[in-house]
Amino acid sequence: MKRFKEKMNRFLKKVTNFLEMSLFPADMKCAFCDRDVPDFENNPFCDSCEKEITFNNGNRCLICGEPIDNEAVVCNFCQKHGRSFKKAICPFVYSGKVRTSVLAFKDSNKRYLAKVFAKFIYDAIKSEGIEFNRLTYIPLTVKKKKKRGFNQAELLAKELGNLMKVSPENMFIKTKDVKAQKFSSFQERHDNMIGMYILADVKFKNSDNILIIDDIITTGATVDYCSMLCAKKVANVYIAAIARNKLKEKVDS
Numbered sequence: 001m002k003r004f005k006e007k008m009n010r011f012l013k014k015v016t017n018f019l020e021m022s023l024f025p026a027d028m029k030c031a032f033c034d035r036d037v038p039d040f041e042n043n044p045f046c047d048s049c050e051k052e053i054t055f056n057n058g059n060r061c062l063i064c065g066e067p068i069d070n071e072a073v074v075c076n077f078c079q080k081h082g083r084s085f086k087k088a089i090c091p092f093v094y095s096g097k098v099r100t101s102v103l104a105f106k107d108s109n110k111r112y113l114a115k116v117f118a119k120f121i122y123d124a125i126k127s128e129g130i131e132f133n134r135l136t137y138i139p140l141t142v143k144k145k146k147k148r149g150f151n152q153a154e155l156l157a158k159e160l161g162n163l164m165k166v167s168p169e170n171m172f173i174k175t176k177d178v179k180a181q182k183f184s185s186f187q188e189r190h191d192n193m194i195g196m197y198i199l200a201d202v203k204f205k206n207s208d209n210i211l212i213i214d215d216i217i218t219t220g221a222t223v224d225y226c227s228m229l230c231a232k233k234v235a236n237v238y239i240a241a242i243a244r245n246k247l248k249e250k251v252d253s
């Protein structure tokens, strides 16, 4: 019996090692390319990739995190329309190597990047002093999740949950996929969302502080809509994503 147990333990250890290796390469390679990096724990990027990374640590909207060129505290969009969430945290600007890596994460199945991105989200949440007791993520439709094999926002939430000792919950359901709505107005985008996302069967407390995870924030319409679904039932809703883009188009017409 003892020998069997030992054998079983050895076998399980091998399986765990194998899984860890395949999900997250343990060698000291840059998170975004094949180059070696000296101190992966503290900086997972090589010099070359780091040049193509923009951290979202300059002046940015106090609410939605959009980078702002002038001294304004809140962006035009948030000033005009307000948001259902209190604050959005995005450690990177969606451009250069971050953009190509987020796309690779989603579309080329580079799941190990969830761990890298989650660590940066974790650091940003800590430095902004955001406190939450419940964690969730923006869902995909059942069809889309089946096609991709995973939901990238859910994976990020799991990795962040590991770091923060909070288990992610499924609070929203996406009922249908619609065409990209990049150039539509605020009202059109909002109307498009009605019925697209609905609340799952969740019990909220009015003392809850919710953190919703998404991969990137483009206009903020999706995270805003999902926040709106639960905002009145809880104390605060916060958002965290890998990256925030800087809006070129005027989308608040």
Ligand SMILES: [Zn+2]
Binding pocket: 030, 031, 032, 033, 034, 035, 045, 046, 047, 048, 049, 050
């Ligand atoms: Zn690199």
Ligand SMILES: [Zn+2]
Binding pocket: 061, 062, 063, 064, 065, 066, 074, 075, 076, 077, 078, 079
């Ligand atoms: Zn804003």
